[in-house]
Amino acid sequence: QKEVEQDPGPLSVPEGAIVSLNCTYSNSAFQYFMWYRQYSRKGPELLMYTYSSGNKEDGRFTAQVDKSSKYISLFIRDSQPSDSATYLCAMRGAGGGNKLTFGTGTQLKVEL
Amino acid sequence: EAQVTQNPRYLITVTGKKLTVTCSQNMNHEYMSWYRQDPGLGLRQIYYSMNVEVTDKGDVPEGYKVSRKEKRNFPLILESPSPNQTSLYFCASSPRDSLAQPQHFGDGTRLSIL
Numbered sequence: 228q229k230e231v232e233q234d235p236g237p238l239s240v241p242e243g244a245i246v247s248l249n250c251t252y253s254n255s256a257f258q259y260f261m262w263y264r265q266y267s268r269k270g271p272e273l274l275m276y277t278y279s280s281g282n283k284e285d286g287r288f289t290a291q292v293d294k295s296s297k298y299i300s301l302f303i304r305d306s307q308p309s310d311s312a313t314y315l316c317a318m319r320g321a322g323g324g325n326k327l328t329f330g331t332g333t334q335l336k337v338e339l
Numbered sequence: 340e341a342q343v344t345q346n347p348r349y350l351i352t353v354t355g356k357k358l359t360v361t362c363s364q365n366m367n368h369e370y371m372s373w374y375r376q377d378p379g380l381g382l383r384q385i386y387y388s389m390n391v392e393v394t395d396k397g398d399v400p401e402g403y404k405v406s407r408k409e410k411r412n413f414p415l416i417l418e419s420p421s422p423n424q425t426s427l428y429f430c431a432s433s434p435r436d437s438l439a440q441p442q443h444f445g446d447g448t449r450l451s452i453l
Binding site: 231233235261268269270271272273276315317326327329330331332 | 343372379380381382383384387397429431441442443444445446447
């Protein structure tokens with residue numbers, strides 16, 4: 228079983244929809260949670276970063292972490308065609324090495 | 340512009356022919372790492388370096404070598420490439436082993452080993 232599970236999609240939504248992307252994990256040592264966005268032929272870029280449980284909002288994006296359920300979510304409001312990309316969740320513990328454990332990514336397409 | 344630069348971006352080669360993928364960052368970051376990305380497996384760490392002359396294995400180091408002689412450069416070496424190393428490779432850097440710092444990624448190198 229993978230440490231981090233993420234539905235690969237693809238997920239197709241109409242423009243303006245609210246998108247919910249999710250990851251579950253098994254390692255209770257994870258404390259730092261990130262969402263990356265990856266466009267085709269590009270490297271991942273950091274979108275959201277949260278520590279421990281709770282919510283964090285940045286514009287149209289909201290990240291939620293529920294450590295008791297080992298479940299994290301990324302919500303995208305008023306989705307745009309430019310949001311079409313693969314979204315990767317990543318997480319790490321408090322130990323050294325800055326090692327991130329990634330989900331496999333969810334491919335999102337926002338259609339006009 | 341702050342960036343992580345990888346070269347080449349694409350390479351097709353044959354089994355056993357040594358190759359090097361270069362990675363350079365202009366942000367004076369201490370921490371650098373290499374990942375490979377495969378369908379259904381996501382990004383997996385190959386090697387990382389916490390500073391000059393300090394390197395360590397990640398999750399999938401077999402068949403790879405790295406060196407860190409200068410702070411800005413972190414080349415990935417495949418001494419005898421094999422077809423199972425066909426993948427998309429990413430180099431990443433961070434300011435230090437800080438929990439608050441994300442990793443900055445290059446745009447990737449697609450390797451095909453025939």
